[in-house]
Each structure stands twice: as structure tokens, then as C-alpha cells.
Amino acid sequence: MEKISGARSLIKALEKQGVxxxxxxPGGANLPMYDELYxxxxxxxxxxxxxxxxxxxxxxxxxxxxAGVCFATxxxxxxxxxxxxxxxxxDSAPMVAITGQVPxxxxxxxxxxxxxxxxxxxxxxxxxxxxxxxxxxxxxxxxGFYIAETGRPGAVLIDxxxxxxxxxxxxxxxxxxxxxxYHPWTDPDVVAIEKAIKLLxxxxxxxxxxxxxxxxSSAFAELQSLAExxxxxxxxxxxxxxxxxxxxxxxxxxIGMHGHAEANKIMSEADCVLAIGTRFSDxxxxxxxxxxxxxxxxxxxxxxxxxxxxxxxxxAIVGDVKASLRIFVKLLMQKAFKKxxxxxxxxxxxxxxxxxxxxxxxxxxxxxxxxxxxxxREVMPAQSIVTTEVGQHQMWASxxxxxxxxxxxxxxxxxxxMGWGFPAAIGAKAARPDLPVVDIxxxxxxxxxxxxxxxxxxxxxxxxxxxxxxxxxxMVAQWQRTFYDRRMIGVDQKRCPDYCKLAESxxxxxxxxxxxxxxxxxxxxGLKSDVATVIDIPIDPEEDVLPxxxxxxxxxxxxxxx
Amino acid sequence: MVxxxxxxxxxxxxxxxxKVTHLFRSRNFNIDSIxxxxxxxxxxxxxxITTIGDEKQIGQIVKQLDKMIDTIEVKRLDDKKxxxxxxxxxxxxxxxxxxxxxxxNIANSFGAKxxxxxxxxxxxxxxxxxxxxxxxxxxxxxYGILDIARTGVAAxxxxxx
Ligand SMILES: Cc1cc2nc3c(=O)[nH]c(=O)nc-3n(C[C@H](O)[C@H](O)[C@H](O)COP(=O)(O)OP(=O)(O)OC[C@H]3O[C@@H](n4cnc5c(N)ncnc54)[C@H](O)[C@@H]3O)c2cc1C
Ligand SMILES: Cc1ncc(C[n+]2csc(CCOP(=O)(O)OP(=O)(O)O)c2C)c(N)n1
Ligand SMILES: [Mg+2]
Numbered sequence: 001m002e003k004i005s006g007a008r009s010l011i012k013a014l015e016k017q018g019v020x021x022x023x024x025x026p027g028g029a030n031l032p033m034y035d036e037l038y039x040x041x042x043x044x045x046x047x048x049x050x051x052x053x054x055x056x057x058x059x060x061x062x063x064x065x066x067a068g069v070c071f072a073t074x075x076x077x078x079x080x081x082x083x084x085x086x087x088x089x090x091d092s093a094p095m096v097a098i099t100g101q102v103p104x105x106x107x108x109x110x111x112x113x114x115x116x117x118x119x120x121x122x123x124x125x126x127x128x129x130x131x132x133x134x135x136x137x138x139x140x141x142x143x144g145f146y147i148a149e150t151g152r153p154g155a156v157l158i159d160x161x162x163x164x165x166x167x168x169x170x171x172x173x174x175x176x177x178x179x180x181x182y183h184p185w186t187d188p189d190v191v192a193i194e195k196a197i198k199l200l201x202x203x204x205x206x207x208x209x210x211x212x213x214x215x216x217s218s219a220f221a222e223l224q225s226l227a228e229x230x231x232x233x234x235x236x237x238x239x240x241x242x243x244x245x246x247x248x249x250x251x252x253x254x255i256g257m258h259g260h261a262e263a264n265k266i267m268s269e270a271d272c273v274l275a276i277g278t279r280f281s282d283x284x285x286x287x288x289x290x291x292x293x294x295x296x297x298x299x300x301x302x303x304x305x306x307x308x309x310x311x312x313x314x315x316a317i318v319g320d321v322k323a324s325l326r327i328f329v330k331l332l333m334q335k336a337f338k339k340x341x342x343x344x345x346x347x348x349x350x351x352x353x354x355x356x357x358x359x360x361x362x363x364x365x366x367x368x369x370x371x372x373x374x375x376x377r378e379v380m381p382a383q384s385i386v387t388t389e390v391g392q393h394q395m396w397a398s399x400x401x402x403x404x405x406x407x408x409x410x411x412x413x414x415x416x417x418m419g420w421g422f423p424a425a426i427g428a429k430a431a432r433p434d435l436p437v438v439d440i441x442x443x444x445x446x447x448x449x450x451x452x453x454x455x456x457x458x459x460x461x462x463x464x465x466x467x468x469x470x471x472x473x474x475m476v477a478q479w480q481r482t483f484y485d486r487r488m489i490g491v492d493q494k495r496c497p498d499y500c501k502l503a504e505s506x507x508x509x510x511x512x513x514x515x516x517x518x519x520x521x522x523x524x525x526g527l528k529s530d531v532a533t534v535i536d537i538p539i540d541p542e543e544d545v546l547p548x549x550x551x552x553x554x555x556x557x558x559x560x561x562x
Numbered sequence: 563m564v565x566x567x568x569x570x571x572x573x574x575x576x577x578x579x580x581k582v583t584h585l586f587r588s589r590n591f592n593i594d595s596i597x598x599x600x601x602x603x604x605x606x607x608x609x610x611i612t613t614i615g616d617e618k619q620i621g622q623i624v625k626q627l628d629k630m631i632d633t634i635e636v637k638r639l640d641d642k643k644x645x646x647x648x649x650x651x652x653x654x655x656x657x658x659x660x661x662x663x664x665x666x667n668i669a670n671s672f673g674a675k676x677x678x679x680x681x682x683x684x685x686x687x688x689x690x691x692x693x694x695x696x697x698x699x700x701x702x703x704x705y706g707i708l709d710i711a712r713t714g715v716a717a718x719x720x721x722x723x
Pocket of ligand 2: 392394417442445
């Protein structure tokens with residue numbers, strides 16, 4: 001057998017894995033990998049900051065449901081991706097990050113650009129590897145993708161010392177790997193599913209709560225069949241937004257801190273919930289004790305550790321959403337039960353929905369949150385991919401931008417990482433160049449990774465930045481207005497920078513709009529453009545996100561617009 | 563609050579102890595004692611961790627440990643069906659000649675051994691349950707304990723279970 005270097009075997013293993021693009025930035029400790037990448041057909045997408053490389057890989061992974069890959073050098077390159085690893089992992093997104101490390105003999109000597117990235121990243125990754133021999137690399141790569149993509153997906157880190165990259169050896173590439181302590185899939189327990197069905201059919205006020213797991217498992221058709229067979233209203237978590245078409249008659253939208261009023265209302269009235277692929281975050285449920293009061297919880301999740309972590313369950317089903325929902329549907333078809341098109345509960349649900357549709361007060365004005373989001377929805381094709389940044393604009397997107405085509409809405413929800421949305425949009429575009437991609441952004445968040453404009457323009461990955469510009473760290477400002485008696489500190493961006501000029505300086509398109517009509521035109525221009533388009537939308541910095549369930553209170557206690 | 567003994571079979575690879583203890587830290591669980599050693603299979607090590615928490619917390623600890631990719635098996639041992647022992651060493655102060663005799667007597671009553679008897683101190687070794695060791699410690703305390711070393715618990719379920 002021919003001898004090849006560790007770096008060569010890495011690139012070969014990535015090619016075998018089907019990797020077509022890598023987001024990254026080189027440095028001393030990963031030069032051997034880059035030298036092999038030079039000889040490969042894999043496309044390298046150069047970033048301006050490694051954090052963005054990780055977010056791009058994350059966006060790519062969420063959209064394609066295959067691990068996105070990013071490269072960084074040792075030391076500061078590696079520490080720069082930590083936020084990206086934590087963000088992907090918190091949201092169970094598949095990602096493989098590959099870092100260079102100082103040579104084995106230098107580890108522990110405080111070498112130049114040495115950082116113990118395995119130690120630093122440990123609590124924020126699903127798994128990490130540091131191969132010590134070149135011959136380990138093919139297997140490590142195979143295992144890395146296997147772990148990142150299966151069961152509850154997550155971020156995997158592979159840290160390769162420079163000598164391990166350069167050492168040559170005869171390599172063999174495993175077709176399959178087994179990991180003794182890793183059993184990602186459990187066959188769903190049919191008996192538990194039967195129990196769940198019984199409970200759902202015997203309850204009078206049932207709801208389905210669709211979580212992020214539905215999107216991860218891409219079980220959209222299954223969820224819709226089940227909801228329609230049982231005629232049960234569907235709420236979601238914010239991460240599960242768009243797991244179920246939001247224009248469907250049974251859809252009520254996200255619950256939680258900034259949930260839809262009708263969703264929070266119906267969720268708090270329910271007597272039984274089928275919670276699918278959700279980890280019951282405090283942002284979704286308000287207070288744990290209050291949420292489970294008088295509520296029977298059926299919890300379906302692939303991760304056994306999620307069962308009973310935050311809420312007490314009546315029926316637990318451990319398994320993949322798609323596989324389990326198929327069994328639900330099959331069992332229901334065998335049972336000759338009569339579905340009720342009409343009952344008291346459904347009637348009440350649609351009344352509540354109608355009430356909030358008619359009565360939720362939204363501020364008057366031309367460019368208000370609700371109106372700009374609805375305009376965006378109106379102009380964007382249904383199957384467009386949306387990412388968001390973090391802040392008020394993100395919550396307004398949740399409230400006023402309806403996801404019609406399931407699984408097209410992505411956001412940093414668990415960590416809430418400002419600066420995620422734009423690079424993630426670029427990663428999404430790399431995964432689906434055929435679809436329009438828009439990042440619903442806030443000015444503060446965009447500032448954190450706006451230099452990705454260079455990547456978007458130069459690597460031909462055009463996306464729209466829908467910049468909801470209050471020149472304010474608006475979400476924080478809202479908390480200061482609400483809970484700190486308007487003592488505003490550290491939130492004013494002082495009308496800096498000029499986003500149109502900023503966009504233009506990168507060779508992108510910048511459009512400032514003054515009314516809804518111009519906004520519509522700008523979105524259309526963005527859809528047609530072959531460079532990134534930043535749409536600067538000035539909005540009132542005092543506008544609040546409402547309804548608002550204050551932290552530590554229950555979904556019943558929504559603060560409503562007055 | 564209950565005291566639980568967890569027996570964890572893990573890959574015998576560098577960094578595993580770090581990952582396990584880090585899990586306890588990041589999830590805000592307690593480690594009461596920990597001991598590690600290789601097993602009959604050199605690829606695997608056995609960790610024995612004793613911990614304190616309410617039933618729900620301990621259930622979570624077991625599940626989170628189980629979820630770790632490097633853990634092969636996580637068992638919560640039933641302390642009634644388990645032999646568990648800890649090795650302890652005490653250096654006890656000898657202030658007057660009679661102390662030496664008394665300390666020896668206490669040690670004998672626990673089945674402990676005395677070592678390294680000197681004019682001003684004596685070492686006592688006891689392998690027993692943590693509770694018995696605590697009892698011994700209480701009785702030795704009045705003489706003045708100069709130094710203590712405890713290993714943490716090693717545990718094996720009795721045969722047939
Ligand atoms: C500013 C801000 C405000 C927010 N406000 C809200 C709010 O109002 N309401 C709200 O709900 N959230 C809100 N969030 C988001 C919140 O922090 C959590 O990220 C979110 O609620 C988590 O949703 P989830 O549990 O459905 O999804 P995830 O965190 O994605 O969890 C997915 C679950 O599904 C499981 N799973 C994964 N894959 C599968 C599979 N194939 N089969 C079965 N199970 C699987 C996982 O084990 C996990 O338990 C907010 C976030 C931010 C940043
Ligand atoms: C990296 C990071 N730092 C700080 C925060 C805390 N934070 C949450 S929202 C927010 C303001 C976001 O401002 P902007 O992007 O302009 O959005 P807006 O709320 O104004 O719509 C801040 C600072 C965060 N989520 N992420
Ligand atoms: Mg802002």
C-alpha cells in the first residue's frame with residue numbers, strides 16, 4: 001500500500017464522506033491540511049473570522065441535515081470557534097470542526113499558539129477527538145460524522161497535532177464504524193405509543209407541542225397526518241417554529257416567553273400534551289411546576305436523558321420522531337376510531353385564535369415590526385430559507401412571519417448567539433443554492449459577523465440581510481424599560497455605521513427603505529441580486545416585543561400590549 | 563437526600579476521568595468520592611462514584627453519564643446487595659504514653675491496623691465502609707488527627723444479581 005500523510009488521509013476521508021465545502025481560515029498548525037485541500041476538489045470558503053466559519057458550517061448542517069465542516073488553526077483560531085461549537089451543540093445541529101494543534105512533542109510546553117481546545121470545548125461538544133497517530137485519522141473522521149449526525153445530533157471537534165498531519169503511513173479507510181458506548185437510536189416502544197394514543201383520545205383538551213426534534217428528524221408529513229387524524233391543535237416551541245405549517249387551521253404558533261397569545265392561552269388550558277422532540281426549556285414553558293399542573297405529558301424524544309429532566313411525564317416514548325410518529329399513524333389507522341371534526345375544544349381553540357387575530361394590538365405606523373415581517377412573508381417565495389439573529393427582531397419574526405413550508409426557519413435558540421444568522425444564512429445558501437435565503441437581522445447582531453459580507457460576495461453566496469434597524473440593542477433596551485425603570489445603559493448604537501455604505505464597501509448591495517412599498521421593492525431586488533443585499537429598515541427604537549411572559553412567571557401571565 | 567453508589571464502566575483512554583468529573587461540574591451534581599482502576603479487560607476501566615442528591619437528581623446523573631459516549635455501562639448499585647469498601651489512613655497525635663495504647667485499642671475494635679508507631683504519633687489503617695471509617699474518625703478526633711488520606715469507595719455487586 002502507498003504511504004500517505006495524515007493530512008492527505010484527512011482530506012481523503014472527508015471526500016469519502018461526501019464533503020463538498022469547507023468553511024475556514026488557515027494558520028501555522030493547519031497548513032498541512034490546507035496544502036492537501038489545495039489539491040482536492042472540495043471547495044474552500046474563506047471566512048473573515050473563525051466564529052463565522054463555525055456558524056456557516058452550522059447553518060449548512062441544519063439545512064442539509066448533514067454535518068457542516070469548518071477548519072481553524074490552533075490557539076486563537078481554535079478558541080474563536082468555541083462559540084460556534086456551543087451554539088450548534090445547544091441546538092442539536094450536526095457539525096464537524098477540525099482544528100490544527102501544535103506538534104505532539106510541544107503539547108504541554110505552552111508552545112506558540114497552543115491552547116488545550118479539547119479541554120476548553122469539552123462541555124460544549126457532543127464528542128471530541130485528538131488523534132495521536134496519522135493512521136487513526138480515517139477512523140476518527142468516520143466516527144466523527146457518525147456521532148455528529150446520528151441520534152441527537154451535535155458538534156464534534158477533531159483536533160490534529162501538526163506532526164500527526166505530516167507523518168506518513170499506509171492508511172485504511174473503514175466503511176463502517178462501531179462505538180461500544182454509543183447507541184444513538186432506540187426502537188420506539190409500541191406499547192408506550194398505544195398508551196399515548198389512549199391518553200390522547202380520552203383527554204378533552206389535548207394539544208400537540210412540536211419541538212426542534214420534529215425539524216431535526218424532518219417528520220413534517222408524519223406530524224401533519226397525526227394532527228389531522230386526531231384533529232388536535234398544534235403549538236410549537238420557538239425552535240420548533242414551522243415544524244407544522246403556520247397557515248394550517250390547526251396551527252397556533254410558538255408558545256413561551258414571546259409566544260403567540262393564542263398558543264400560550266391554549267397551552268395553559270390543555271389537559272394533555274403530546275410533546276414531540278422538545279427539551280422543555282424555561283423559555284418555552286415559563287415555570288416548570290406551573291406548566292405541569294393539571295397536565296398529562298406524553299414526551300417523545302430520542303434522548304432518554306431528556307425524559308423527566310424538566311417535566312414529569314405520564315408516558316415516555318424514547319425514539320426518533322419520524323419513526324415513532326409513523327407508528328402512531330399506523331396504529332390509528334388500524335383502530336377504527338372516529339375523528340371528530342367538531343367538538344367543544346376545537347370550537348374554543350378557533351375562537352381563541354380568532355380573538356387574538358382580531359384583538360392583538362400592534363403599534364400604528366408605517367415601518368412597524370408586524371408590518372415589515374408580514375411584508376417579507378408576502379414577497380418571499382414559500383419555500384425560502386430564513387435564519388435570524390438574536391433579539392427583538394428574532395421574536396418579531398416568531399410572532400409575525402408565518403412559516404408555510406415546514407423546516408425552512410432556523411435560529412440560534414438555545415444559546416441565543418448574536419451574529420449567528422448571517423453566516424448561518426451563507427452556510428444555508430451553500431447547502432441550497434437553489435433557494436432564496438434571508439437573514440432576519442438586528443443591527444447589533446449583524447455588527448458581530450458583518451464581515452462575512454466578504455465571503456458572501458467573493459464566494460458567490462448571495463443572501464438577503466433583512467436588517468431591522470433600531471440602532472439599539474433592542475431586546476436589552478426592552479428589559480431596561482420593563483424591569484429597570486428605563487435606566488438605559490450600553491444599548492444605544494448611536495446611528496453607527498451606515499449600513500448601505502458598509503454593504504457597498506464589500507461589493508454588496510445596500511438599500512435603505514422609507515416605507516412598506518420600498519421595502520417590497522428592496523426584497524424583490526434582493527431576490528434577483530447575485531450579491532448580498534442589505535436592506536436597512538429603520539424602525540422605532542422604543543417598540544416592544546409583546547406579548548411577553550416575564551421570566552419566572554407562567555404562560556397564563558402574559559404581559560399584553562396596552 | 564440519598565447517598566448513591568454508581569459503578570461506571572468506561573473506555574480506558576486518556577481524558578475520561580476529566581470528562582466524567584466535568585459532567586458533574588457542569589450539571590451541578592455532587593461527587594462525594596471517586597475511585598478509578600482498570601478492569602480485567604485492559605481496554606476498560608471501572609469508576610466508582612458515590613454521590614448525594616434527591617432521587618430525581620440521581621436519576622438524571624445516571625442518564626447523563628449513560629449518554630456519554632465513553633461510558634459503556636452505568637449502574638446504580640443497591641447498597642444492600644453490594645460489597646463496598648474504602649481504604650483510609652489516619653495519622654493520630656500521641657500526647658501522652660497512654661494515648662498510644664488507647665488508640666491501638668480503638669483501632670483493634672474496628673479491625674484496623676496500626677503502623678509507624680512513634681513517640682508523638684501513630685498511623686491507623688482501616689478498610690471498611692465509609693460509615694465505619696467516619697465512626698473511627700470520630701473516635702480518633704479527640705487525640706488530634708494530624709493527617710488523613712481516603713481512597714474513595716470501590717464497590718462490586720454480590721454474585722447472582
Ligand atoms: C431571545 C430568545 C427568546 C426565546 N423565546 C422563546 C419562547 O418564547 N418560546 C420558546 O419555545 N423558545 C424560546 N426561545 C428558545 C429557547 O431558548 C429554546 O432554545 C427552545 O425553546 C428549545 O426548543 P426545543 O426544546 O423544541 O428544541 P431543541 O432545543 O432543538 O431540542 C430538541 C429536542 O428534540 C430531541 N431530538 C432531536 N432529534 C430528535 C429526533 N430525531 N427524534 C426525536 N427527538 C429528537 C432532542 O433530544 C431535544 O430534546 C428563545 C430564545 C431566544 C434566544
Ligand atoms: C453574543 C451575545 N451577546 C449578548 C447577547 C445578549 N443580547 C440578547 S439580545 C441583544 C440585543 C440584540 O440587538 P440587535 O441585534 O440590534 O437586535 P434587536 O433586539 O435590536 O432587534 C443582546 C445584547 C447575546 N444574546 N449574544
Ligand atoms: Mg437593534
